[in-house]
Amino acid sequence: xxxxxxxxxxxxxxxxxxxxxxxxxxxxxxxxxxxxxxxxxxxxxxxxxxxxxxxxxxxxxxxxxxxxxxxxxxxxxxxxxxxxxxxxxxxxxxxxxxxxxxxxxxxxxxxxxxxxxxxxxxxxxxxxxxxxxxxxxxxxxxxxxxxxxx
Amino acid sequence: xxxxxxxxxxxxxxxxxxxxxxxxxxxxxxxxxxxxxxxxxxxxxxxxxxxxxxxxxxxxxxxxxxxxxxxxxxxxxxxxxxxxxxxxxxxxxxxxxxxxxxxxxxxxxxxxxxxxxxxxxxxxxxxxxxxxxxxx
Numbered sequence: 107x108x109x110x111x112x113x114x115x116x117x118x119x120x121x122x123x124x125x126x127x128x129x130x131x132x133x134x135x136x137x138x139x140x141x142x143x144x145x146x147x148x149x150x151x152x153x154x155x156x157x158x159x160x161x162x163x164x165x166x167x168x169x170x171x172x173x174x175x176x177x178x179x180x181x182x183x184x185x186x187x188x189x190x191x192x193x194x195x196x197x198x199x200x201x202x203x204x205x206x207x208x209x210x211x212x213x214x215x216x217x218x219x220x221x222x223x224x225x226x227x228x229x230x231x232x233x234x235x236x237x238x239x240x241x242x243x244x245x246x247x248x249x250x251x252x253x254x255x256x
Numbered sequence: 257x258x259x260x261x262x263x264x265x266x267x268x269x270x271x272x273x274x275x276x277x278x279x280x281x282x283x284x285x286x287x288x289x290x291x292x293x294x295x296x297x298x299x300x301x302x303x304x305x306x307x308x309x310x311x312x313x314x315x316x317x318x319x320x321x322x323x324x325x326x327x328x329x330x331x332x333x334x335x336x337x338x339x340x341x342x343x344x345x346x347x348x349x350x351x352x353x354x355x356x357x358x359x360x361x362x363x364x365x366x367x368x369x370x371x372x373x374x375x376x377x378x379x380x381x382x383x384x385x386x387x388x389x390x391x392x
Contacts, residue, residue, distance in 0.1 A: 148268045149269060151267075154338065154342060156338055156339060157337045158333075162339070167370075168369075169305065169369060169370035169371050170302075170304065170371040200294060201293070204292040206270070207302060207304055208268065232309075233308060
């Protein structure tokens with residue numbers, strides 16, 4: 107069964123401010139906390155989300171995954187990354203000294219704060235890193251309001 | 257480890273291991289995950305270097321130590337404001353002690369989808385040989 111994890115780090119919580127403070131503290135601890143602290147909570151692939159004025163940018167580390175083995179789907183404001191990481195050794199190995207890399211299937215969903223303009227989404231997979239550029243729907247884009255002199 | 261991965265078929269992210277000290281460049285340095293295999297005629301190393309391309313990977317073999325250094329080919333742009341960060345980015349470094357049977361002149365490397373494949377052929381004298389038996 108594929109793994110399915112829905113992240114809603116930005117969804118407004120009913121408890122309001124205190125939850126938000128706690129979340130921020132958790133983030134700080136995760137980012138600057140003790141060495142060896144989990145950064146990615148063990149879910150593959152690890153992903154980073156950035157915001158620009160008119161878009162969100164999601165990057166995910168997928169080393170060794172071929173572009174054909176990655177499916178990106180967008181539904182409203184939810185982006186799903188799914189696929190499979192295959193590891194095969196041409197020629198075979200007579201003996202194994204070390205195995206740290208893992209193969210298997212993955213599936214992750216990310217809920218963005220706003221609806222995305224699905225027509226304009228770009229996905230670039232380069233050097234084992236997937237980059238999704240997710241432009242915000244027009245109604246969520248920042249708009250400059252011209253101020254008129256009276 | 258291997259059996260476990262085969263059974264579950266779900267991948268877990270391994271925490272990036274930071275290497276302390278000795279760097280002359282700012283930013284963290286991570287120890288990449290590797291697989292090391294041995295075939296009859298060669299050793300093969302696979303290293304996960306997400307974000308590095310062939311121009312940013314440096315492999316050296318000196319005094320029996322194979323050292324691997326990699327830098328990222330692309331970085332987050334300055335206008336990207338972090339919202340949610342799960343992984344850190346930085347350089348990669350790892351060293352391997354290579355056994356005497358490797359032919360230093362024959363080492364080759366290739367990159368694909370952020371994975372480095374290193375081929376370390378064994379020198380002729382260390383390769384297994386089939387001796388033909390003659391009927392007489």
